[in-house]
Amino acid sequence: MSQSLFPDDRHLGLLTDLYELTMAAGYYVHGLAEQRVTFELFMRRVPACRNLLIAGGLEQAVHYLRQLSFSREQIDYLRRHPAFAKIPGDWFDRLASLRFDGDVWAVPEGTVVFGNEPLLRITGPLMIGQIVETYLIATLTMQTLVASKAARVVTAAQGRPVIDFGSRRAHGPQAGLLAARAAYLAGCAGTSNVEAGRLLNIPTLGTQAHAWIMAWGDEVQAFRHFGELFPNVATLLIDTYDTPQGARNAIAAGVDFQAVRLDSGDLGALSTEVRRILDDAGKQDVKIVASGDLNETKIRDLLKAGAPIDTFGVGTELVTSRDEPTLSTVYKLVEQETDAGVVGRCKLSKDKTTYPFAKQIYRSSDATGYISGDLVARATDNAAGEPLLTPVLRGGQLVQPLPSLEAIRTHCQAQLQRLPPRLLQLERGEPYPVRFSDELEAAVRK
Amino acid sequence: MSQSLFPDDRHLGLLTDLYELTMAAGYYVHGLAEQRVTFELFMRRVPACRNLLIAGGLEQAVHYLRQLSFSREQIDYLRRHPAFAKIPGDWFDRLASLRFDGDVWAVPEGTVVFGNEPLLRITGPLMIGQIVETYLIATLTMQTLVASKAARVVTAAQGRPVIDFGSRRAHGPQAGLLAARAAYLAGCAGTSNVEAGRLLNIPTLGTQAHAWIMAWGDEVQAFRHFGELFPNVATLLIDTYDTPQGARNAIAAGVDFQAVRLDSGDLGALSTEVRRILDDAGKQDVKIVASGDLNETKIRDLLKAGAPIDTFGVGTELVTSRDEPTLSTVYKLVEQETDAGVVGRCKLSKDKTTYPFAKQIYRSSDATGYISGDLVARATDNAAGEPLLTPVLRGGQLVQPLPSLEAIRTHCQAQLQRLPPRLLQLERGEPYPVRFSDELEAAVRK
Numbered sequence: 001m002s003q004s005l006f007p008d009d010r011h012l013g014l015l016t017d018l019y020e021l022t023m024a025a026g027y028y029v030h031g032l033a034e035q036r037v038t039f040e041l042f043m044r045r046v047p048a049c050r051n052l053l054i055a056g057g058l059e060q061a062v063h064y065l066r067q068l069s070f071s072r073e074q075i076d077y078l079r080r081h082p083a084f085a086k087i088p089g090d091w092f093d094r095l096a097s098l099r100f101d102g103d104v105w106a107v108p109e110g111t112v113v114f115g116n117e118p119l120l121r122i123t124g125p126l127m128i129g130q131i132v133e134t135y136l137i138a139t140l141t142m143q144t145l146v147a148s149k150a151a152r153v154v155t156a157a158q159g160r161p162v163i164d165f166g167s168r169r170a171h172g173p174q175a176g177l178l179a180a181r182a183a184y185l186a187g188c189a190g191t192s193n194v195e196a197g198r199l200l201n202i203p204t205l206g207t208q209a210h211a212w213i214m215a216w217g218d219e220v221q222a223f224r225h226f227g228e229l230f231p232n233v234a235t236l237l238i239d240t241y242d243t244p245q246g247a248r249n250a251i252a253a254g255v256d257f258q259a260v261r262l263d264s265g266d267l268g269a270l271s272t273e274v275r276r277i278l279d280d281a282g283k284q285d286v287k288i289v290a291s292g293d294l295n296e297t298k299i300r301d302l303l304k305a306g307a308p309i310d311t312f313g314v315g316t317e318l319v320t321s322r323d324e325p326t327l328s329t330v331y332k333l334v335e336q337e338t339d340a341g342v343v344g345r346c347k348l349s350k351d352k353t354t355y356p357f358a359k360q361i362y363r364s365s366d367a368t369g370y371i372s373g374d375l376v377a378r379a380t381d382n383a384a385g386e387p388l389l390t391p392v393l394r395g396g397q398l399v400q401p402l403p404s405l406e407a408i409r410t411h412c413q414a415q416l417q418r419l420p421p422r423l424l425q426l427e428r429g430e431p432y433p434v435r436f437s438d439e440l441e442a443a444v445r446k
Numbered sequence: 447m448s449q450s451l452f453p454d455d456r457h458l459g460l461l462t463d464l465y466e467l468t469m470a471a472g473y474y475v476h477g478l479a480e481q482r483v484t485f486e487l488f489m490r491r492v493p494a495c496r497n498l499l500i501a502g503g504l505e506q507a508v509h510y511l512r513q514l515s516f517s518r519e520q521i522d523y524l525r526r527h528p529a530f531a532k533i534p535g536d537w538f539d540r541l542a543s544l545r546f547d548g549d550v551w552a553v554p555e556g557t558v559v560f561g562n563e564p565l566l567r568i569t570g571p572l573m574i575g576q577i578v579e580t581y582l583i584a585t586l587t588m589q590t591l592v593a594s595k596a597a598r599v600v601t602a603a604q605g606r607p608v609i610d611f612g613s614r615r616a617h618g619p620q621a622g623l624l625a626a627r628a629a630y631l632a633g634c635a636g637t638s639n640v641e642a643g644r645l646l647n648i649p650t651l652g653t654q655a656h657a658w659i660m661a662w663g664d665e666v667q668a669f670r671h672f673g674e675l676f677p678n679v680a681t682l683l684i685d686t687y688d689t690p691q692g693a694r695n696a697i698a699a700g701v702d703f704q705a706v707r708l709d710s711g712d713l714g715a716l717s718t719e720v721r722r723i724l725d726d727a728g729k730q731d732v733k734i735v736a737s738g739d740l741n742e743t744k745i746r747d748l749l750k751a752g753a754p755i756d757t758f759g760v761g762t763e764l765v766t767s768r769d770e771p772t773l774s775t776v777y778k779l780v781e782q783e784t785d786a787g788v789v790g791r792c793k794l795s796k797d798k799t800t801y802p803f804a805k806q807i808y809r810s811s812d813a814t815g816y817i818s819g820d821l822v823a824r825a826t827d828n829a830a831g832e833p834l835l836t837p838v839l840r841g842g843q844l845v846q847p848l849p850s851l852e853a854i855r856t857h858c859q860a861q862l863q864r865l866p867p868r869l870l871q872l873e874r875g876e877p878y879p880v881r882f883s884d885e886l887e888a889a890v891r892k
Contacts, residue, residue, distance in 0.1 A: 019655055
């Protein structure tokens with residue numbers, strides 16, 4: 001039987017690595033399953049080709065935690081799995097009733113974050129805290145990755161709209177939806193993904209494909225038919241045969257159209273020539289949309305050279321974060337509540353040291369309002385600065401409704417305005433200072 | 447309301463770009479919707495860091511085509527969308543009954559393919575052929591991307607098992623499932639993704655996380671508890687504090703274990719040292735698993751230097767195809783059946799020329815059995831060589847059951863064995879010759 005490989009939203013329990021479940025069974029057998037612990041999720045570093053990260057994906061992570069359960073079929077699969085041959089039957093029964101009932105603190109989506117800063121902190125029973133690792137990492141990584149890339153592309157476009165055209169090159173159909181959401185929250189003006197528009201209320205935009213032009217054979221006729229049907233939204237694709245001639249054919253079609261799109265060739269030279277053709281025909285109000293393997297540096301260079309492009313369609317580079325398609329996200333046990341009290345936990349592997357204890361990020365600003373440095377300290381401290389992690393779930397229940405995508409987008413724009421200019425450059429600038437408290441530094445030096 | 451953003455498998459219609467739907471409406475209004483046409487999907491080129499591609503994702507593409515429909519809510523969304531303000535109501539009614547009833551030919555999954563070779567060819571009504579573009583590209587790109595990367599990693603491991611550990615770094619939860627499938631079909635030995643194991647019958651494997659070690663505080667105790675519970679599958683993670691001492695602690699735990707895992711540090715030197723510690727303790731049968739940002743070149747270099755590693759866990763690099771996280775996949779109208787007969791269609795944009803007409807790939811082999819060159823010709827030709835595209839759907843119905851994932855995997859292994867050695871090297875070799883027939887070349891030179 002063929003399958004789409006969309007997970008079953010009602011039973012997300014097995015969307016995890018096998019070792020999470022063997023460890024979960026081990027904790028259970030040894031009476032540790034319900035021990036209260038804290039895990040933190042963070043990116044080890046900002047990639048070398050970025051100056052910052054934009055937190056994304058929390059809504060989907062919270063949805064997962066509230067939704068998490070195991071179906072009978074999933075539990076039967078585990079019962080038959082050779083790894084669990086020695087695990088007593090009551091563990092499988094426990095899985096059937098398992099729900100996430102812990103506490104979650106997180107950095108709000110759209111917030112600027114840096115390496116080693118916890119984006120999400122879970123306090124709850126050890127067993128379930130372990131099981132959720134894989135899904136939480138995947139979910140927060142994907143949208144943080146694309147939001148961080150999108151913020152660069154939007155910044156490079158200097159106020160001109162950037163549209164996500166990337167669904168076809170995202171890593172599968174769900175990735176297209178996730179990318180559309182992440183791109184929009186970080187400032188893109190819309191997406192071509194219609195289902196993302198319906199589910200998330202993101203503006204959806206589009207032009208036409210070369211197939212439309214080719215289906216008619218004649219370019220003028222193709223443009224005329226399109227303009228007649230879509231007079232308010234018509235963007236005519238003029239590069240199928242010859243771009244300047246395409247612009248002249250768009251005018252010759254004698255219909256209303258809002259924009260023309262260039263999808264190939266030297267976009268700088270062609271946009272200049274097309275602008276002149278349009279202006280000479282009195283079409284000063286017709287916009288020029290450019291697309292075709294664009295990214296933030298190409299957009300910056302086009303605008304620096306004076307290319308009269310009004311809107312950018314960005315696909316592959318945006319939704320795959322092509323120059324760095326991953327983040328160094330990890331999820332670490334940092335604290336345990338034992339009979340002897342709270343114990344910090346940390347890993348001391350070479351180059352992979354982690355700081356113990358539940359933490360908070362305290363962000364400072366300078367006199368101009370720019371953010372100037374972060375202190376990561378124990379959550380029980382009360383350091384100076386704006387605390388970034390806020391309570392999201394308490395006992396598995398929402399502390400307050402999650403913000404809307406529009407509110408997240410507004411928050412992200414405000415965040416970008418508080419960045420010192422060096423962090424908004426496309427090149428790597430002087431790193432933003434993130435300091436760990438003396439107590440935390442002392443704890444890992446021990 | 448929060449959502450996971452898993453698409454609704456029963457109604458995949460809106461998982462497309464807006465322009466596919468505006469064009470579809472346009473074709474409908476102008477009486478072209480039911481015109482019989484052919485679209486082809488292909489990658490423009492093999493990426494510079496690859497020598498070949500492994501076709502993947504066909505099962506999910508076929509599932510989509512057979513499943514495709516629009517829900518009432520989706521159609522209502524389109525009715526309210528400003529782009530469709532001038533589209534008559536009967537188009538929306540037509541969408542409600544739309545099903546894919548065309549013909550599909552495709553290259554079987556697991557087959558080696560090259561740039562410009564059609565992986566999938568659809569012949570059917572223009573309107574639906576246009577709508578399915580976005581989803582088909584995303585689906586075939588994702589698995590072809592990961593399968594192509596996986597084949598390199600598996601080749602570099604020279605027969606040692608490679609396990610997909612990448613679910614947490616895939617581009618969202620569905621991407622993790624798709625990556626697990628693609629990695630397995632291209633030769634990986636298994637995955638850590640439990641749901642992929644359940645849904646696809648892929649062997650699932652795992653070790654333990656640093657959290658397990660840290661939860662116990664004491665490494666010997668952590669190993670002992672794990673070995674007691676999982677005597678047949680125990681792989682002990684020995685790098686949490688100090689790797690050689692971890693190996694000694696594993697032995698000191700006094701339990702059965704199958705393997706140790708190294709996840710950080712100099713894997714070459716550490717594996718050698720750990721091997722000696724294990725052997726000195728009479729544990730010659732204990733395997734060494736290595737992981738930690740591995741890829742095909744690191745694996746090759748480790749093995750070349752004699753590192754005694756038995757199994758490789760590969761994550762991020764595999765599931766994101768990190769060195770090139772995308773493929774140049776396009777979907778082009780190539781042929782139209784008009785009143786005047788069959789007309790070839792092609793795009794002449796600079797650097798983006800496409801060949802017209804429905805095509806077939808004919809593959810030749812040399813005397814040693816290695817594949818030696820492909821000819822792409824019109825599907826109506828009968829050229830020499832093995833035709834690669836085979837019929838999959840006729841009138842929307844399966845021509846024959848799709849092959850099992852195991853059969854695909856076997857086919858892929860056979861394909862790799864027929865490759866001339868230069869194509870199996872990690873470096874870019876002399877390109878494999880792909881020639882277009884004289885008729886097709888003449889058609890684009892016109």
